[in-house]
Amino acid sequence: MLLRNRWVILSIGMVAQVASVGAMFGVPVVLPQLRQVFDVTTAQAGLLAGIPSFGLLLTLLLWGLVIDRAGERATMTLSLVLTAGALGLLWIATGLWTAGAALLLVGAVAGPVNAASGRLVLVWFSSRERGLAMGLRQSAFPLGVGLASLVLPTAADAWGFAGAMSLPAVLALLTAPLVLAIPAAPSAPVRSGPAGGGEEREAASDSGSPYRQWTIWRVHGVSMLLGVAQITMMTYALIYLVEEQGWDPPAAGAVVALAQIPGAAGRLLFGVWSDRLGDRMRPVRWLAVAATGCLLLLTVLPAVRSWTAVPLVLACLSLTSWHNGLTFTSVAETAGAAWAGRALAVQNWLQGVSTTLTPVLMAAVITLAGLPAVFAVGALFSAAAVAAVPLTPRAAPREEA
Known part of the structure; x- marks a missing residue:
């Protein structure tokens, strides 16, 4: 089955991370439109651009516990849906405080995708492939920032600030069903077999902290x-x-x-x-x-x-x-x-x-x-x-x- 292929699973995780990165770090590239719609100064607009990162710090440690308890698929799906909803609140934001509250919520709910997709690499890839797989997954961050820089300013000129920030919301909603369709993770991460011949489950070891x-x-x-x-x-x-x-x-x-x-x-x-x-x-x-x-x-x-x-x-x-x-x-x-x-x-x-x-x-x-x-x-x-x-x-x- 295609969705059991670990490289396909990695690709889905990368797309999910691109959506999360666009939501978290897309605001700085549309600051002119943000200033215009909310009638704020450059300093105030810069403050709004940094609020998602602050929201991330508030909730990320709790999300880590959720990942280990509920699994990466459920956590990523929930995060993507909540991120789309939080971005949707920008359509009804009327001023500095309401926009700030919406962006704080974006950061608070978008953060776990990065950690959860990293856990996918751990459980689906052998130790001989994890460096490459994690390097590919980490490239989703510059890819997400690059795509946001290319697409969002043009979208903001055409549809306004909220319209531009709806694009990562749409990507998040489109990716959520794919994440949910990923099969259950193996019971233990895989390692390469003898002389590279196939994969075996790694033996469980001490599970203390x-x-x-x-x-x-x-x-x-x-x-x-x-x-x-x-x-x-x-x-x-x-x-x-x-x-x-x-x-x-x-x-x-x-x-x-x-x-x-x-x-x-x-x-x-x-x-x-x-x-x-x-x-x-x-x-x-x-x-x-x-x-x-x-x-x-x-x-x-x-x-x-x-x-x-x-x-x-x-x-x-x-x-x-x-x-x-x-x-x-x-x-x-x-x-x-x-x-x-x-x-x-x-x-x-x-x-x-x-x-x-x-x-x-x-x-x-x-x-x-x-x-x-x-x-x-x-x-x-x-x-x-x-x-x-x-x-x-x-x-x-x-x-x-």
Whole structure:
């Protein structure tokens, strides 16, 4: 049966995540229409654009428990339906407060799709394929942001803010029946058979909390540390090219967009490498070392060799994003199927904390030392990640009894 094919299941999970990403992060690309319909200032519109992320932080840990109790199919289906309903409330929002309430609800209900689709990878793919599969699944985030950037502004010009935000709602409703039709997950995740010959169910192991050990905490910590460098590049790369290198904003935006291509390709390649290596975190350590060096070069080298700015921006944007799939997979495998939903929710929640706090930290850095200094601070966090990466021999993944 087609829906029992693990790659089809992965594709459905990716489409569901694209819908969720469009709902969560589509608002920034239609801010002009939002300002017009609600008659708010640019600062107020920016506040509204950030409200879904705040809603995500409020509920994501609870959603992780729901995933482990109710399963990923039921949780994703419920989330997609609720997300469509929350986006529909934008049609009746009449002002700043009602729009903010609707967007807060969007973030509160859209969050679990990412963690739940990650759990699908854990239970449907063997350990020799999870790096690639998780890299593909993680690519749904830049894909969702890219599609939103291409489609929503035009839709907003034609149908208004609420009309544009109805597109991810429609995609969510169309995807929900497909998610619900996914067969029940295997009772235990699969692993490759001897010499790669077929797949076998992994034996169940101790189902106690993975948070009794330091390993998963260290993986979470590494992800947060590297997330500071990643968010720094995502937030300040364009404005750096404009203010420090004299580029026009459209040209600088094209450079940032161009970085998404190696950014996505690198996630897949490092996922495959980790599959062959049998280790998720050793490649993360090498990435942290490379990102540290590249960020330090970006801090100082363009001041004396201006032509190096664009290659270094592209390299830093890519290097700081390649760890995501690896750390996500490591968290899932360390937690095991019984705890994967909660662990992946914690992973997303902590990443949300990094996303929220990094611009606050870097605003202080810019005030005290100037814009290029943010890259040096990002390098310090990457260097700390090098030391934090757990490199002890990886135990067999913990599985649900």
